[in-house]
Amino acid sequence: MEREVRVRFAPSPTGPLHIGGVRTALYNYLFARKMGGKMLLRIEDTDQNRFVPGAEDYIRQSLEWCGIVLDESPWNEGPHAPYRQSERKPMYMQYALQLVESGHAYYAFDTPEELDAMRARLTAAKVPNPQYNAITRAQMRNSLTLPEDEVKQLLDAGTAYVIRLKVPRKEEVRFNDMIRGWVVVHSSSIDDKVLMKSDGMPTYHLANIVDDHLMEITHVIRGEEWLPSAPLHVLLYRYFGWESTMPQFAHLPLLLKPDGTGKLSKRDGDRLGFPVFPLEWHGTDAETGEPTVSSGYRESGYLPDAFINFLAFLGWNPGSQQELFSMDELIQEFSIERVSKSPARFDQNKVRWYNEQYLRAKPDGELAGYLLESLQAQGQTDVSTEKAEQIAALVKERATFPADLAREAQLFFQRPGSYDEQVVSKKWNAQVAGALAAFAQQLPAATDTSPDAIKALLTQVVEGLGMKLGQVLQALRVAVTGAAAGPDLMAIMSILGVQETAERINVALEQLNSYTAA
Template sequence: MEGSVRVRFAPSPTGLLHIGGLRTALYNYLFAKGHEDGVFVLRIEDTDQTRYVEGAEEDIINSLVWTGMDFDEGPGKPGGVGPYRQSERKDIYEEYAEQLVEQGQAYYAFDTPEELNDMRERLKKSGNPSPKYDAITRMSMKNSLTLPQEEVDRMLKDGDDYVIRLKVPRRETIRFEDEIRGFVSFESKGLDDQVLLKSDGMPTYHLANVVDDHLMGITHVIRGEEWLSSAPKHILMYEYFNWEPPRMAHLPLIMSPSGGKLSKRKAESEGIPINTRDYIDQKFEPEALVNFLAYLGWSPGDDSEVHTMDELVDLFSLDRVSKGGAVFDYKKLIWYNEHYLRDKPAEKLWPRVREIAGEHGLEPDEEYMKQIIELMKDRVSKIEDFVTMGRFFFDDPEEYEEKAVKKWKDNSGELLQAYVDKIDELDEEDFEAKTLKNKIKEVIKAHDVGFGPLMMPLRVAVSGMGYGPDLTPTIELLGKETTIRRIHRAIEKLG
């Protein structure tokens, strides 16, 4: 394990994988794969059993696989430093918590929830707005620092409830170098005596995190900015255990377009899908999401915007990650999605489109559908659009889009009838886009109008919409009989 880069993505299975979590995973993955022999570890931090959600771990793994981030070690992929679920490592943490107690750097605390509450209320009344269990208050509480040793031994023997707390020094400056932010320093007087081992014998995030990162040989901890305030406690523990801490990098927050952190509530109000599962369900291109997330807080330092996962691996470095928050621009994500759809041949898109068509009760012919895909590629934002926006390739429009109908003028019916008369004379082999366009030119010349007065009603008549793929190739694909039938119907309905 010596010398090689080892990173970990360590989510809690407390719900579906958040888009911010996916970006953290991506930066870890890109960093690991950018180094020879780099290892990407997945660790499931499930020590908080009260918040455990059934199926969440599966969702995390599916999300990583869908985006092309296969982990090297993790649940189901042993690598010699497992198990990779913290709930299966419980005994390990107890041993290390006890070690800190023996060294005098942690202690047993027997306070009941009521006693903790009283302490907070008391301090609030005396003018302390954010009371905490720390170097000052610990001396008036019920713990192994204030109780006689024989009483502590008796309480432990009797099985009284206790937690183990970290003994944070009263006046110390804790400094470390962050790979993104440079040197960061914290005053220990601002920290509380963090609980390391809970009364149910489970570790808190802080203890489990430090112990696991050390035992799993993690060289770089790349995580969200929200963990920056916990870093000094972790640095203290590394010091107490006499271990070399990993390099740390705290990623910028993902911001909402309206300002502030992109919370679940804000995302919902702004129409931004918040969980990776939403992007899978909405059939986004995984490459688009990866490319977009990579640029959400990082850039390669030039104007390039489109890169495959392999290219991102080559380009990525922590020194190019920004310190400031990155705004989630949903329009940009759609732009990426459109790009990756256009980039894929109809051959590759066809199986997925066929499946979506099936969900909409259609059974398209393969050749016909591939022609539709080629025709619509420049117009779609998501793969479903081939079927939803392209529905008129299968069924005559039942109704006409309101906005488009407003452009239907008094002479629209007359112009369309003139066009029908022209194309009615064509044989099947002459019914092709180029000829169809020439016939449009003949009609507008004879009636002395521009393209608009004929093109718009024609589009509405054949598709029911005021937008869509190139018109004359569309008419060619629909065929003569269908086109004429639809025009007649529109004239009848719209006058």
């Protein structure tokens, strides 16, 4: 009988969730849903020294904003609760002791000073990458080198110790990564990692293996930075006797900076001028202790659907030309086989493009809601929903973010304070001014104020004066909006209304009369 697919996202609450972490969560979610399985979230907080207040709630809010729905988590617990490793602390020791009893782990009583001395000796001997391993452990104070009675005395006396994994000296560790194929590592390159710390807390290596086994995780999809730890984890599964249910591994490609010079880090965002966090983060500067704020995609005006669509393509492609996918479509198309081994370069212009596409595809009624919210925040409270919808429909092609709608809409609420000088100098003359004056005189009496009717009236006036429409259009735009370019002019005048349009033209005629003699 096939096992139900179960995946996990296991962040540490050490600060804001980086977009690389969001991508990991997304790929886990897409894979689980595609396979009809479940996704859980586990908080890996074994390192209490790095715990940051508010980080856990930030993770929850970020995933909710992204539309990543968890089947099990600290906030909607399931059959494998608790989902915080700190709350699972009492059980880890029994598994570490199991490894000690089976000869696959040992007690190490070395003091920090003794560890420093060991590293100094190895460095002086020009040993590359000094570490506690199958060779150096023979010269250290541990249960492999000390007499059994002395080990018992140290334990009974409460002497501080850690439990280390006993890594074999000459052995190949192999596993098949779903993205990278077979990975083979010689055990001589693996050090005797600490499994239980002196404070009684497990390290990541022990806790994540035990939890993944107990929570019946079938696939571990995580970042490439964990690839060097995978052979160690394979050894742990073997030593516990869990190889038959060991999850399949898939290590995702790195996210690179836009210039490709290195991994996109938490520190790169504000320095490079774009967010690297899904939501705004309020923290404290580690050096100065001063409050800090890091920008987020949500607060910068990005839509969650656009953000998720963009992230999905950072390392994966559907094998087609389609670029816009809903979450349901991503689930349908996603496959681990189409995840690349190669690093993905972050492209801020691309995420802006996605946002434009998603924003412009929204119903005009929803865009009107964004517009009204921004206008009300600016004190513009007398705009009807109908008018807001008309304006939003007209200006949306010039918007990247919801806030852009209000900026583009200002021409409907503020008369021009200046006029494009280049257009005025080239297009404004007595003949054009006369045509605009005649048009402004007839406008208020118009009963049909649709864009087509206004254009018909303008054409009638201009041609009646022996002119062509092209002679007056740019001058008319400048008179009404002050700018040389913008949305459809006839639609602008229709929304402004014939009275307001006529008044704007007359004001422009008064202010630009110095050009009418030309």
